[in-house]
Amino acid sequence: MNAQDSNILIALIRKILDVWGGFRDFFRFSSSIFSSFQSFKHLRFRSIYTIAINQTRFTGIDALPLIISIALLLGGTVIIQATKNFPKFGIEGFIGNLLVLIIARELGPLATAMIVVSRSGSAIAAEIATQKQNKELHALEVMGVNTILFIVFPRIMGSILAIFSLIIIFDIVAFFGGYIISLSTVFIPIDIFIESLLDSFSFEDLVITLMKSIIYGILIPLIASYYGFKPQSDFQIPIYVSRAVVRTLLILFVINAFISALFYF
């Protein structure tokens, strides 16, 4: 082994150790949330109520126009592809299946999570990083306010509620977007279409969708907060915000694949 090879090996090992160290650090941060529950009994819910409401509004309601547009386009695209590539005869029988398979099971939760990461994940990371640099977190700590409970916890609550609602809205809009597009090619009575959707969407799908909304609702603000707490100076804020978005997206794809493999494989 020459010197160059050994340098590459050392760099690789260092990188692996860095990644491992990052995971450990993240798990330490996550476990601090559990330890912060010690002071949960001292927490007055009213103090985080407004934060949770604002987070739900920002993550959910403010994202609605974007979610609706993307859902309509995605639902339409799926149906355009289906009507183009599948035989039109008997399409009413499997159009519900197709939408449930593609939209409800995979694209809906994933697209919603991606929109939430790009809007709210980045906002959470940037907000916490700015609060840290403005010594707001310091002020909260010396006030006896648990920063994890006060900052991260309501954001997790807000995100879970918002993502849950957004996924349902996304699915419904995508279904009907797909239906409207399909009308241009083949006539399917609305009741038959709804029946077909109801048939295709199983309780297992429902449970998985709910599970995804909870997992994404926890993970997105958690990872964003983790990176929000990281910057040591102002110039590091954009670096960590970018990291928060990219790594959250990566983890979401991994988790989505894992859940699909676990339940559908």
Next chain:
Amino acid sequence: MEGNICNNGRDEQEEMLSFDGVSYEDEKSVSLVDISFALYRGETLVVFGPENSGVDIICPLVAGLITEYDGDIYYRKYQIRDFNYLDRYDYRKGLGYLQRNYGLINNMSVEENIALPLKYHSQLSTREIADVVGTFISNLNLEHCRNLRPVDLRQSEALKTAYARSVIQNPDMLLVEHAMEGQCPINSLTFLKNLAMRTGDSDKTTLFVTFEPERFLDFASKFLMLYNGNVVFEGCREDFLRQDNPYLKQYLAMSLSGPMRIL
């Protein structure tokens, strides 16, 4: 050094805070070297000194934000370092801390900022909290900016908001860190008037950390000067006014010549 400056017959009073041989060093070379002093109930201590003298470490040490140091710091005879999670939570709950740059929460209005400790800690109803906050807002002339966010506030308004937030739970001990730096002398009078009322209360203890000790002359009972992490002067108001300490003399005269090396 033993913290027995200007006793004024307060030996039998409760000891609120004491530093016992505290040393601290960090990577920014800010350090404290074997610092000892005591602060009793009702006293007002002004800790001052030039930049990098170690004055900026005092409040974080007292608040328990820094835990890696040598020596002991006691609050009411309890070792701060030994506090567990909930003890530290209770301790900070009862401590007022007006920090440098004020640390106001930017996404909350003046009213929400002041009400935050009560909303988080107290058993008061929302209406009662609103009444208490209203009184503070009125006393500090903040009516006009009640609903403004910190970004829209003037320096004096931010100072008064931060002060109201730090004392709204009526803490026994208040830490005031570089509060007056950069403040308009006229607009900060309301703050000083309120501060004087508080320090006049024999039950309340206050610790000021500042670069301008003379601004607290009216209500300070003790002074402590640090230089290079060491205590170079400690005394009561009279000692401070006498200026017979070369460090103090150079500091107050803002002279380049003296025992302190000016950066």
Next chain:
Amino acid sequence: MKLEKNELRVAVFIIIPTAILFLFIILKLGYSLASSTIDVYLKVDSISSIKKGTQVKIKGYPIGRVVEITPVYKPALHFLAVLRIQKDINLFEDCSAIIQNQNIIGDPVIELRNPEKKGELLSNGSVIEGLEHVNLEVILQDVHLLLTTVTDTIGLIKDISLESKGNLRNLVSNLASSAATFSSMLQSSQKDILAILTSFRETAKTMNDISEELKRHPIKFLFKKDKGE
């Protein structure tokens, strides 16, 4: 005021999707909002094709769905599927149920068929028997059989065509010889035809002379006797 507006918006934002979710669960469980359904039992040997939620149709029109499947262990293991179907559809006892696939990726459906001879109406708790089970595998087997038959038929046609090739060749050569015979016959009879034609021409000339004579002396021609008379 601003907070109240926020709270209201957030409440609506959460309540509407939750309500939709509950509605979906209710519909999925097969509860009609008008509660106009009856539960009937379907005896099946295997539940490989049906599951909870499988649609029940009559003549392709959806009338309900499977809400529960329970195993029955005696006398032999079989299953009872509870079909929750619309009350206003007239189904008669002795109706049959066929489990069929809609298409390759579609879920199976249970197609109910009324009997030819209509008896009592199907009531709540009735059991449908005589299930004809048609699943995708059976359809594939049928398709396979059909394809085999078609292949056999094509082979048979091929054999037949090979055998008749020789016969056709004989037929063609016979036809050729017949044509040659016909040609030689035509050739050999050519002189006779000429003689016949000459004879025809002479006859025609004689006939012409007679007609000329008749035109000039009709009486004489008619009453002309041998001079001996």
